[in-house]
Amino acid sequence: xxxxxxxxxxxxxxxxxxxxxxxxxxxxxxxxxxxxxxxxxxxxxxxxxxxxxxxxxxxxxxxxxxxxxxxxxxxxxxxxxxxxxxxxxxxxxxxxxxxxxxxxxxxxxxxxxxxxxxxxxxxxxxxxxxxxxxxxxxxxxxxxxxxxxxxxxxxxxxxxxxxxxxxxxxxxxxxxxxxxxxxxxxxxxxxxxxxxxxxxxxxxxxxxxxxxxxxxxxxxxxxxxxxxxxxxxxxxxxxxxxxxxxxxxxxxx
Amino acid sequence: xxxxxxxxxxxxxxxxxxxxxxxxxxxxxxxxxxxxxxxxxxxxxxxxxxxxxxxxxxxxxxxxxxxxxxxxxxxxxxxxxxxxxxxxxxxxxxxxxxxxxxxxxxxxxxxxxxxxxxxxxxxxxxxxxxxxxxxxxxxxx
Numbered sequence: 001x002x003x004x005x006x007x008x009x010x011x012x013x014x015x016x017x018x019x020x021x022x023x024x025x026x027x028x029x030x031x032x033x034x035x036x037x038x039x040x041x042x043x044x045x046x047x048x049x050x051x052x053x054x055x056x057x058x059x060x061x062x063x064x065x066x067x068x069x070x071x072x073x074x075x076x077x078x079x080x081x082x083x084x085x086x087x088x089x090x091x092x093x094x095x096x097x098x099x100x101x102x103x104x105x106x107x108x109x110x111x112x113x114x115x116x117x118x119x120x121x122x123x124x125x126x127x128x129x130x131x132x133x134x135x136x137x138x139x140x141x142x143x144x145x146x147x148x149x150x151x152x153x154x155x156x157x158x159x160x161x162x163x164x165x166x167x168x169x170x171x172x173x174x175x176x177x178x179x180x181x182x183x184x185x186x187x188x189x190x191x192x193x194x195x196x197x198x199x200x201x202x203x204x205x206x207x208x209x210x211x212x213x214x215x216x217x218x219x220x221x222x223x224x225x226x227x228x229x230x231x232x233x234x235x236x237x238x239x240x241x242x243x244x245x246x247x248x249x250x251x252x253x
Numbered sequence: 254x255x256x257x258x259x260x261x262x263x264x265x266x267x268x269x270x271x272x273x274x275x276x277x278x279x280x281x282x283x284x285x286x287x288x289x290x291x292x293x294x295x296x297x298x299x300x301x302x303x304x305x306x307x308x309x310x311x312x313x314x315x316x317x318x319x320x321x322x323x324x325x326x327x328x329x330x331x332x333x334x335x336x337x338x339x340x341x342x343x344x345x346x347x348x349x350x351x352x353x354x355x356x357x358x359x360x361x362x363x364x365x366x367x368x369x370x371x372x373x374x375x376x377x378x379x380x381x382x383x384x385x386x387x388x389x390x391x392x393x394x
Contacts, residue, residue: 071375071379073372074374075368076367076371079364079368083364086368087372090368
């Protein structure tokens, strides 16, 4: 893939005034909340660039994000949450970012917690760090149904030797090796989940967790309503089965 | 009348010329339609094998009633019409599965292309704003 071997000269010429790390925020119709999230990030003074991937919003998400000082990548059409994240990985790889943090646009993930995630990645202790709501007990109350699903996926991951407490966390920090793996076609277009983590684990990437505080998010609750949870569990199980059969190969360092 | 005799009766029923003619004409029409669609560039060649095979199958079955009777006995159906229905459903199932496979690949292709467009546009925007900044700096000096 092109992302895997960017031309060194081209890369350095594009670097410009970029920093080493970037935050990617996938956003779909988030004009009311994106500015607040971006302000929090600016206030936290993290020393990273911020890229909002506008997933074909019908509202003014892109304009608001640009006005708030973020770099904006706009999908020409709505491609899905997973695709928006993946656009972020591809952007980071092309522009030579060595570290990436992904956050949600609804304010669920807190900018003040980003440094905790970056720590182990920057120190070279882990390739992928997940922000976990459950490492510190009592910090986050989940709906019973979601809890059951989360526990089930956690158990599944443990079966494969991946010990994590919060497999559905979308708050993650990663290095270039993870981005390269995530930029390939196996990455789901809708909701990347424990199947993706298992693929990373099987590829020899080191997955770690950090305790973080999270607020209640609206994306998660809209996803887990009606028939969706059932489909979601089915799809993830299928994806895990597929992932167990295919070794994507260790991404080159 | 015993049940085996009833089945024999169904199988040995004389073929209706009108039905045969209708099926044969339908088969020919479908083949001609497909060729015409391909020729007018409205249908791509790689989509046609399944349809052409289906149409030829229909024509063959309608021309040779013995073939249909043999098929009916083979699959354990009672009437030749049931065989035709079964084959049609199987054919439609295969066609839609083939399309689902193709769609799955197209989803990935479209996603990658849309991402490429988004990334290129972002790159263009950024280099343009960089050029504008440089321009303003020069004018300022």
